[in-house]
Amino acid sequence: MNDSFYTYAVEQDKQDPLSSFRSLFHIPVNEAGEECIYLCGNSLGLMPKETAANMQQELNDWAKLGVEGHMHAKNPWMPYHEYLTENLAKLVGALPEEVVVMNSLTVNLHLLMVSFYRPTQDRYKILIEYSPFPSDRYAVESQAAFHGFDPKDSVIELKPKEGSFEITAEQIEDVLKEEGGKIALILMGGVNYYTGQAYDIRSITESGHKYGCVVGFDLAHAAGNLLLHLHDDGPDFAAWCSYKYINGGPGALSGVFVHQRHANHKDLPRFQGWWGHDKTIRFQMGDDFVPMTGAEGWQLSNPPIFSMVPVKTSLDIFNKAGIHNCREKSVKLTEFLLNMLDEKQLPGIEIITPRDPQKRGCQISLRMINPDKKVFEALTKRNIIADWREPDVIRIAPVPLYNSFMDVYRFVGILSEELSS
Numbered sequence: 001m002n003d004s005f006y007t008y009a010v011e012q013d014k015q016d017p018l019s020s021f022r023s024l025f026h027i028p029v030n031e032a033g034e035e036c037i038y039l040c041g042n043s044l045g046l047m048p049k050e051t052a053a054n055m056q057q058e059l060n061d062w063a064k065l066g067v068e069g070h071m072h073a074k075n076p077w078m079p080y081h082e083y084l085t086e087n088l089a090k091l092v093g094a095l096p097e098e099v100v101v102m103n104s105l106t107v108n109l110h111l112l113m114v115s116f117y118r119p120t121q122d123r124y125k126i127l128i129e130y131s132p133f134p135s136d137r138y139a140v141e142s143q144a145a146f147h148g149f150d151p152k153d154s155v156i157e158l159k160p161k162e163g164s165f166e167i168t169a170e171q172i173e174d175v176l177k178e179e180g181g182k183i184a185l186i187l188m189g190g191v192n193y194y195t196g197q198a199y200d201i202r203s204i205t206e207s208g209h210k211y212g213c214v215v216g217f218d219l220a221h222a223a224g225n226l227l228l229h230l231h232d233d234g235p236d237f238a239a240w241c242s243y244k245y246i247n248g249g250p251g252a253l254s255g256v257f258v259h260q261r262h263a264n265h266k267d268l269p270r271f272q273g274w275w276g277h278d279k280t281i282r283f284q285m286g287d288d289f290v291p292m293t294g295a296e297g298w299q300l301s302n303p304p305i306f307s308m309v310p311v312k313t314s315l316d317i318f319n320k321a322g323i324h325n326c327r328e329k330s331v332k333l334t335e336f337l338l339n340m341l342d343e344k345q346l347p348g349i350e351i352i353t354p355r356d357p358q359k360r361g362c363q364i365s366l367r368m369i370n371p372d373k374k375v376f377e378a379l380t381k382r383n384i385i386a387d388w389r390e391p392d393v394i395r396i397a398p399v400p401l402y403n404s405f406m407d408v409y410r411f412v413g414i415l416s417e418e419l420s421s
């Protein structure tokens with residue numbers, strides 16, 4: 001192994017302003033009790049140590065207070081979702097009234113499409129990213145069908161040029177030139193789960209709006225990963241889950257963004273529930289629904305406190321670390337990973353994630369030219385937790401809050417041994 005990489009890793013870890021954050025997380029260990037190299041924060045983020053005590057607090061208050069906990073718990077439950085708002089808004093570059101945490105991701109995509117996918121006979125198509133996460137494809141196809149359109153004709157998937165995995169701004173513009181007048185909704189990812197490409201939210205939003213399309217984003221792989229500016233970039237809506245980079249625990253709740261321009265758009269069709277009703281008069285139990293201003297107006301049910309706790313705990317950590325600092329370290333980590341991979345010239349793999357740091361987040365996707373899952377299994381045996389995406393990709397995501405440069409260094413060493421053995 002080229003020792004200058006080793007020296008660099010040691011130096012960077014020493015200078016890393018976020019190095020103390022690793023100790024706030026439980027790092028999984030193998031049967032021998034050794035810490036693994038965890039490179040899977042794109043799939044399930046690690047558990048903050050504080051989460052357990054914060055959960056216990058709410059359990060204790062439930063035991064002690066019963067229903068009184070709604071008003072008298074240490075953190076009264078009635079407004080519990082509001083405790084997450086400010087930090088979440090900062091994390092995604094939104095105004096507080098533009099965000100809310102509720103339900104899970106696919107559920108929220110459907111609820112948002114109820115309001116923002118309003119097809120007509122002339123304009124009914126949905127443009128989606130290349131290789132979308134399957135749930136997103138199922139969701140948009142079922143929305144088109146629900147409105148009486150044939151999903152085969154209604155859903156357009158962007159395709160990269162032959163031999164490439166990257167979607168360019170020109171390709172999006174070309175599709176819009178041709179089909180823009182028929183496209184009701186553009187639903188893009190923030191970072192593609194398979195290729196790791198990060199899309200330019202502002203330019204896609206501007207192009208989409210120019211052609212009269214509604215523009216939404218699924219930010220499952222972007223929230224807690226990229227520096228987002230949702231308010232300024234201006235998409236109409238977005239949603240993401242909190243179990244990937246947001247470390248909110250398995251199946252954690254979803255965040256939702258509805259742009260301010262729709263905040264008081266009370267005539268927008270939506271599915272209604274009592275938690276979306278004006279909270280100042282909610283408990284008058286009136287017959288007429290009056291939506292809350294902003295994203296909160298899309299809530300249906302009273303929030304599940306025990307699911308909110310880990311998300312709140314994690315957002316507090318992000319607030320202390322600062323997403324700017326996270327992103328800065330993340331770019332260095334992936335750059336280091338790519339430089340080492342380049343130097344090694346590993347046989348049988350190609351990097352399909354764009355090289356430009358503006359076009360990627362934490363994740364680097366390594367495509368196996370002759371897919372052989374045995375290599376991945378060997379990594380697992382050697383205490384590396386990464387993930388395998390069918391049919392052919394190993395995804396590696398060094399995460400700035402708890403991964404070190406030494407994690408990356410050790411990973412590339414082990415991968416290189418396994419590929420050459």
Ligand SMILES: *Cc1c(COP(=O)(O)O)cnc(C)c1O
Nearest residue numbers: 104105106133135193218220241
């Ligand atoms: C992880 C992920 C999902 C998962 O959806 P759930 O409703 O949380 O199960 C959906 N879409 C994308 C793009 C994802 O990355």
